[in-house]
Amino acid sequence: MLPELSRSGNPREPGARLEEAVSLSQAIALNVVDSEVIRVRAPRPATLFGSGQVEMLRASAAASDAELIVIDGALSPLQQRNLERDTGVKIIDRTGLILEIFGERAATHEGRLQVELAHLEYQASRLVRSWTHLERQRGGFGFLGGPGETQIETDRRLIRDRMAKIRRALESVTRTRTLHRERRQRAPYPIVALVGYTNAGKSTLFNRLTGADVMARDLLFATLDPTMRAVELPGIDKVIMSDTVGFISELPTQLVAAFRATLEEVLEADLIVHVRDISHPDSQAQSDDVYDVLAELGIERDGDVPIIEVLNKLDLLDEDRRDGLRADAFHIPVSATTGEGVEAFREKAAAILLESSSVYDLDVPVTDGRGLAWLEAHGRVLDRQLDGETMRMRVRLAPVDHARFAAMAA
Template structure:
């Protein structure tokens, strides 16, 4: 069978169970530990059932336009791929189409880069129609200039998006007009999704209930914390990108009758720009949130680098610097006694940090209190007089403020309420 990389080989579907080499072309200048980077990429591969046969770090002093790595390193990799019987070589780097094609020819194995791997995971994980639209748009944007792939996946209804094999894998020529038309159609559909989300947000703001968004690096424990706070059963596994589609649930907090908690997709270093653009409608939930809980895995060796990556993505998607952020230092249960004591002591010294274990529940009540305090910061005390029979007005006060005292005298009822000036203004507009 003729293949697009120029060698004879049967490449059918082998996403699940494929044997892979993980290759880190280390070009220097990274603050991340090489072993941790290799482990992360191996985790990304394992997330879609790829079997990691070997992990290899290569020092790249001068990137080669044709293959990124040197010719001797290519030969070394080819020998390792044959020895390990690897079907797939995953580069923890961005490859140009030419580099990808040349490496496939030299290594006699499928080659994908970090962006392709992440898009493949998203393609498999997207559970909703919206998620699939977003991933397909990101995939088409990524593949638009890569003539080494086919576009038959456009007719598929579900599943991944063909980086690792599938129908038409040998087809080189792409129908560019079909791609452009499909991308335009997807963007129109996603614009409709964005408008719908905007209407939902406006409705919530009129209610109004504060919206809290969980953000953080992938596999930091956001979904476990979401389940702990809401009693929901959102998928929470030790997998990178276990959550793709946003989930919203109602929660109660001290002094707040109701708040909306949103679980969002995890971020990752070098998150493909195509995904950031395609997931704009989803990430708008983060941009418009009243408060962010940045969930951090403090047991991870690269936790500081992960924090920087997350803050970079938040800036990229347009989160205001004025949006309050509380850091939840998660996974205390994975630390030894000395490291745990150090984290607890450091968290206690910082106002916007709460140390927790979402798995065991340790510190979660402290997090609830910290979130409530931050949301009600700046609330003032108001004395409000209503008709004694105005049940709707009284209910509104209880729902949107903290009723400290109430007294009924004849036909009037007086309430001492603590609430935000914005809520008081809304109350006046509604009830006069």
């Protein structure tokens, strides 16, 4: 059963918000037997909902034989405990639900560590609850503290110790990934990061561009761990394309912090591609959420790193809307499923990466046929003069290509 919390000031259409909440629940294979919007005009500190609404929840859960109620909003520990007492059913809020999804989907060692850390931070404020998962762990510890220590104090200490251990492990993983990133920067190739609201079609576009087989399904949070592939763009023989975790409204603050390392590829990007599901009724609100998360990461819309918007799922629109988007000079409409507009996107991305190119005066031995051919292929030769055994050339190159040529000539 899935009631959706609706408050005034939320820019989303309640029906679309409810549909997203249902999709979030289905993302971890919950069988949703009922869903409805419950409007909260005056939130109650003890239960969030009014007494009549709580009774309606209890009756509806009993009639549906529901084992779980998902509240698509934030609950305090007190509200969660009281609602469980009054309805007789387990309660989970939006933050807990998203944490469950991330816990199920994280595939890499780092991803699993980040999810566990976020989950422990979330649960640390809910020590009034039954800690069955910690009870299963206690048998392996061999010690639980001195005499007189209360159960909550024990739980708190176990959580604190486990969080410290996870943070140490994450520091080690981050150091290793930093070395890998520095190795890539020495290459060096431009990095293009795909970002967007969850289920916007980033992975489908990534697969079409790279020929990869990243999980791409009509499912929220299908991608949780960053994936990178090398691709070729017009005029650029190698670009590192990065597919990232999807963003979502009201992303738990624990996950913004925990997944900052996962999103470091975005911080290092030469170009950010914001993929939007233009067919979604809340596309603009989703876009605002993405920019809010980017701002939390220190990336501004008009900052140093260029951002282009790709309006995906063009194939789901009627012909009039498609024609209107095709005439839009500020966005790139595409269908990652059919391939329409993808070549225009590749050309636009390449143009932006090459915009920062500079003119270099280079002296190349005439015997260096490979170097001369490389400059012809990767730059624009503006002038050349033969001076004995040396070809003096004026070439327009992207800084990354100039660095690569210097490394080749060294």
